[in-house]
């Protein structure tokens with residue numbers, strides 16, 4: 001067994017040495033963990049566990065032999081432990097660290113050891129093991145008891161805690177809400193109550209930890225929760241989830257009782273934020289990019305300067321607001337920062353000095369903060385006045401400014417007590433400043449005077465004895481000594497006592513030197529001990545203020561996140577959205593992430609009155625997905641408090657963004673792509689409201705064309721008639737576009753492309769009406785599909801076109817479409833914009849042009865040819881008018 005006690009040791013339990021027996025005891029108690037057992041400067045694992053630790057950590061195994069036989073052992077060096085712990089956690093192990101809990105020198109017999117910490121992926125608190133500016137959550141899903149379905153809507157409790165910062169929250173909901181919350185929280189570890197059926201937590205992509213079912217018993221859970229919050233405030237399922245979770249958090253921190261820095265257990269209602277389920281989070285690439293190397297929306301926005309701000313910005317994006325007033329307040333604050341470059345820069349400079357207050361408070365409360373941590377707290381507090389000063393007089397930021405309490409008392413206290421650059425170790429002195437404690441000063445004076453006396457001793461003894469090369473020294477083993485070379489030994493006075501004989505000299509001490517030595521060493525030892533005691537006292541004093549530090553951390557986080565949003569707004573030319581509009585109205589909007597990487601991003605408008613279903617057609621690669629996402633991202637950004645990438649924006653407050661957009665084809669749960677697509681569509685159709693924004697990308701493509709087209713059509717009809725949600729629906733089923741004639745709120749939009757000499761150019765520009773052609777084969781060619789295949793595909797398309805009667809609702813390339821494209825182009829500000837040519841204009845004048853147009857046999861023209869011809873005509877029209885052709889204008 002790798003976790004728990006190695007089987008080979010258990011079998012020979014009676015024969016083991018006392019230390020190994022102690023190891024087996026601990027390992028049996030922590031049987032789901034790899035136990036690392038402190039022996040000297042190493043954390044050791046034995047037998048099978050040693051083999052695994054050696055493998056995962058790439059450490060050497062050693063064969064050990066004692067009276068009971070041979071066994072393997074592997075040691076993780078204590079000094080370098082975090083690096084190896086990380087590897088074990090990454091390999092999905094829980095690790096129990098058993099430390100020596102009594103001083104080895106004072107122990108009679110075997111040193112007592114106990115588990116001081118259980119490290120699990122969701123509960124690590126070590127700075128070295130955590131990513132900066134993120135949260136690491138452990139979550140818990142529980143039910144009050146099996147089958148209690150008193151109220152279906154709050155049947156399950158979902159709680160989560162970040163053990164490093166103390167953030168803890170809980171909510172309740174049905175199975176779908178559990179799924180959604182787990183996707184948003186993205187815990188690193190999950191506890192599942194015994195009454196939760198399999199399947200409810202299937203979506204969680206993290207380590208699932210088994211806990212004793214007793215921990216989920218309502219009374220036990222209530223008792224734990226009551227240590228943190230008024231337990232009656234919570235619904236029964238919430239109590240069970242939060243109580244069991246906090247109990248687990250305590251256990252992983254060494255069972256030292258209540259975690260003081262978990263200052264509150266926030267109860268929240270997911271409906272009070274813009275709902276984004278797992279599919280939406282993934283589809284919109286808020287935090288994860290499908291191409292691993294790619295950027296996410298969060299990366300694009302992250303102009304924060306502190307870990308606190310970074311975490312806050314993440315949280316804002318994870319839960320955008322739905323409360324109009326709060327959204328406006330955030331926009332006001334961002335605007336205030338955006339308008340004041342100097343204020344913004346001063347604040348951001350000051351915040352660069354801010355340490356992660358939330359994690360510092362956690363460490364301080366857990367009694368794990370070092371002197372350096374307290375200095376970090378001091379330095380952060382010292383940065384606050386500059387932030388306050390910068391914000392002075394800015395109305396929209398007055399509230400957050402008021403919350404920026406610089407905690408002068410704490411800062412002064414730390415400054416008086418702790419030296420500016422303290423050592424990492426707390427037990428070796430050098431931490432507490434002179435003048436902080438009278439007793440410490442006195443002890444230090446004694447030690448210093450003693451050392452001065454010793455320092456003068458050499459000169460005075462040389463005088464007294466006449467031994468001019470006499471030296472005074474010190475070594476760890478023998479202490480202070482007076483060294484006399486062999487040639488001078490006869491001059492040694494009577495009060496010298498021999499301490500050590502070397503090859504060429506002898507070392508002595510005198511009674512006074514011995515007395516002074518005892519005094520110095522005693523004083524140093526006492527000073528170290530007293531310093532430690534004073535430090536712990538100070539740390540406790542600071543820990544008692546964790547509420548105030550927490551409130552400051554909150555304000556700093558907000559200021560940083562707001563300033564970051566303002567920086568993005570100014571540097572990337574975002575605009576403040578006007579909220580409360582009836583539908584989505586964007587002028588020249590851009591995709592916030594794609595515009596950062598695209599050589600030249602083409603902005604597009606969106607005019608989607610509430611309840612519009614916009615069918616978007618266009619060739620592959622023409623920009624449909626990008627466009628749909630950019631509309632949704634503008635909505636998400638606006639509700640998160642950000643400005644949006646557009647020239648002008650009027651936006652509604654949306655309750656939920658649904659997506660069924662590409663890229664979710666990775667089949668995690670063993671479902672077929674089509675099954676998954678339908679499941680996602682079901683969610684949309686069930687839950688979308690008139691306040692929702694729905695993005696559907698090629699729904700139905702996962703099955704036979706006829707079925708797919710039927711499903712797509714039915715979905716559009718349902719969204720239009722029943723849901724009333726504002727919808728963007730990208731499709732290759734061109735036949736769907738006639739829905740616009742039948743349904744009041746269905747509109748057609750398309751992305752056009754130009755094709756010349758067989759090469760397709762995408763314009764990435766959205767236009768009214770439906771598209772003419774898919775250019776699928778051309779795109780295949782662009783992608784490098786072998787020439788022969790492309791040629792054959794062209795033939796097949798042509799054959800299909802020839803045989804097409806055009807009456808199937810038409811995904812084929814029908815001539816009618818070509819006509820439509822012609823219309824589109826002339827009514828969409830291109831040909832129509834051109835100054836009407838004068839009849840006598842230039843060579844190949846308008847009369848010729850009109851004749852050519854008239855002679856065009858549309859019924860025999862492929863859409864590509866039509867587009868080509870049109871392009872040609874347009875060019876000639878422009879030339880005739882003495883203008884630059886449209887193509888070159890772009």
Ligand SMILES: Nc1ncnc2c1ncn2[C@@H]1O[C@H](COP(=O)(O)OP(=O)(O)OP(=O)(O)O)[C@@H](O)[C@H]1O
Pocket residue numbers: 594598600601602603604618619620621622623624625626627662764765
């Ligand atoms: N407005 C734009 N300006 C510049 N480049 C764009 C724009 N829109 C999309 N692109 C680029 O064009 C490419 C194709 O875009 P997108 O994936 O949105 O096309 P699509 O029409 O959805 O394709 P498909 O139908 O194959 O899914 C992407 O590389 C994208 O970066």
